Amino acid sequence: MKPLVIFIGFVLISLISSAQDVTGLVKKVKTRLDRVNDYVAEGRMKTDVAFIKAPAGKVKIFFKKPNKFKLKRDGGISILPRGGVSVNMSSLLTSESYTAFSAGESQINGTTVKVIKLLPSAENSDVVLTTLYIDEANLLIRKASTTTRENGTYDMEMSYGKYAEYGLPDKVVFSFNTKDYKVPKGITLEYETGEKPAADKLKNKKGRIEINYTAYTINKGVSDKEFL
Amino acid sequence: MPPIIEVQNLSKKFREITAVDQLSFTVNEGDVYGFLGQNGAGKSTTIRMLLTLIEPTGGSVKIFGMDLQSHRREILRQVGAVIEKPDVYKYLTALENVRLFAKISGIGRLSEAKLMEELELVGLADRAHSKVKTFSQGMKQRLGVAIALVHDPKLIILDEPTNGLDPQGIADIRNLILQLSRQRNKTVVVSSHLLSEIELVANRLLIIDRGKKMVEGSSAELFDPAQTVVELETLDNDKALAQLQASEWNGLLQPTRSKLIVLKMDRKQIPLFHQSLAAMQVPVISLQPRHSLEDYFLQVTTGKQHVEAFTN
Amino acid sequence: MWKLLQIELFKIFKRPRTYISFAAITALVGIIQFGLKLDGTAYMEFMLRDLSMSFDIEGNILNAYLVCFIILQLLLVHVPLLISLIAGDLISGEANMGTLRLLLTKPISRTEVVFAKFLAATIYTLLLLLWMAILALFVSLLVFGSGDMLNLKSDYIVQLKSNDIMWRYIAAFGFAAIAMITVASLGFLLSMFAENSIGPIVATMSVIVVFTILSTLDIPIFNAIKPYLFTTHMIGWKGFFDVKVNADNEAIAGTVQNLGKVMQAAGILVLHIIGFLTASILVFRKKDVLS
Incomplete structure (x- = not known):
């Protein structure tokens, strides 16, 4: 018994110490992100969902602290995975009430990253678990994986460039699970071309949205009415 | 023309x-x-x-x-x-x-x-x-x-x-x-x-x-006495018709839907026709000349409405 | 020929019946627009129910382009009834009125009469569609504004960019014109066989209704006969609202997913028109006018 107790005690102590360690890292990342009060970004969005045929198009993204976020597409309609969290990176970190655990290290595109799991303290939080892959050297989140109660798991991969100093990515790729889509033919009065879309293609439940940012306008103030 | x-x-x-x-x-x-x-x-x-x-x-x-x-x-x-x-x-x-x-x-x-x-x-x-x-x-x-x-x-x-x-x-x-x-x-x-x-x-x-x-x-012509229509009724019209067809009167026979035998001839020929019928021993019941088109029309076209029309 | 066509158009547009269709279209389009303007959000929520489970859809979804699509979807099934009202009457109506015998004792050939009447019916059909386009598309643009269009198909959703839509509507109305002319030529053919206009009108409507039901019923035993029903091809205009995608599943502007099939459907309808018209000429040339 004794060796086991000692072992558990040791693990606990190391966990707590590393928790303090990673909490500090997350805080540092957050501090950096906090330098951005607001931004307007322009970019190009591509949607890749098996059952959506959407053209790539220009988007304009508005952000204002603490968590106002809006994506506008030219032409008007945007289809985004449910739950703005996945799009709004800093909202991942807005909540103070989480517990951070280290989950070792990993590699993303050749960069060594710390893997940190965040557990929200609030019991009714929609987010069950967030895993961050943080590039410690540059204090940048390279990847985030969020598991929610309602909307499955989202992955978000970021690439950085010109705006890395603000912690703002040049490119974000969201991956997410999708539910089935089916509208009864009676409602759509479908035109039968006789051609069935490849069934496996539609069965692919992974959706992807890619946004390439071309320009950020940071901390120049954003009117509240942009978020209406 | x-x-x-x-x-x-x-x-x-x-x-x-x-x-x-x-x-x-x-x-x-x-x-x-x-x-x-x-x-x-x-x-x-x-x-x-x-x-x-x-x-x-x-x-x-x-x-x-x-x-x-x-x-x-x-x-x-x-x-x-x-x-x-x-x-x-x-x-x-x-x-x-x-x-x-x-x-x-x-x-x-x-x-x-x-x-x-x-x-x-x-x-x-x-x-x-x-x-x-x-x-x-x-x-x-x-x-x-x-x-x-x-x-x-x-x-x-x-x-x-x-x-x-x-x-x-x-x-x-x-x-x-x-x-x-x-x-x-x-x-x-x-x-x-x-x-x-x-x-x-x-x-x-x-x-x-x-x-x-x-x-x-x-x-x-149709009102002309030279074109008088003669209606003949005999005891045996079929036989009489056959006899007439075989005679010199054949050319004067007219198509008809009535049971009577109809011929068209000059009014002056009628007595001769009488004699001829007698000679052929045709059992004549009546022999009636009609001189107006109206009578003829009445005869070829049978129907109540026409009769009414004509009698008015 | 031109003179005859003028006369036929004169006759069509002198009749009150002609305007019933225009009034009906105006009323129906108006009602749909009014309903969508007032309660369109609920309708869209219903249509997007499945999608909303995974996605947030933002923007002016219920814009003129979608409204026009909804109107066409609802109305184009019924416009044939309005067209048969005129087409089924073309010959039978004149037979019934007693004018056919007078018309055909004039120094004009019967083939000319058929062509003039058919062309007049075609022009009527085109005007009706034009009127519908003005109301459903241009009035909607004023009322609902423009924007990208979401085409909710049963298996997938197509998002069309607002600058990639107008030409699709022009093509769609062109296709609809062919479809409606098919109906007109059927009504016209049937009008040869009757001496009152009710018969051919009802017969045309019945054919359309029965065929449309068979075309839209998703029951396997009917699927075998669907390709042989011209009504199946009449909704081919919807084909213009689907796009091709590239390897990244990115919609390519200016493309049509299955243009070949749409063109084939149009071709089948054109063949029907030629068939009905040829039959009309043959029947009419041999027809003894007894009315």
């Missing part, structure tokens, strides 16, 4: 029914040609064949010396017709109707004045701008006539033009026919099931029954 209409062996079969059977007749220029027969005798079918509304199953029709089938358009340009009730577009005005049909009749654009003149002729000038649905039957009839005349045709074909008209309307049509013939020098073909209507206007007559020609000739 070719005849205006020359019909040869014209036939029309509707499935099993022969409506017109080997009909031949000729209409000359200037004729008012009366076309007589019971309802269903084949008058309308014949007239519709002359107007290309019905396709014949046999025979030929020449109008103005041209074959009707191959020269349809040239012929119809010179023909005006009122077919039974002259129905026109009810939702158009009288003037619009006349203008519309003038246009289709292949004449150039007519001035409004000319069209009004046409309506004036039939006494409808004051109603030129009224919709036809407000017209009485007689007014429609007159409008029909105006439409038939608007393109100044050489030949006018009137199929039962007096159907459904009151006595005044009938008289109007009769006068109009005479006027067209005498003043405008038109050739008119007019059909009717009433002899009384026809005999006053027609100079030539054709009587048909069950699609067959019964008699054709000028009014003068």
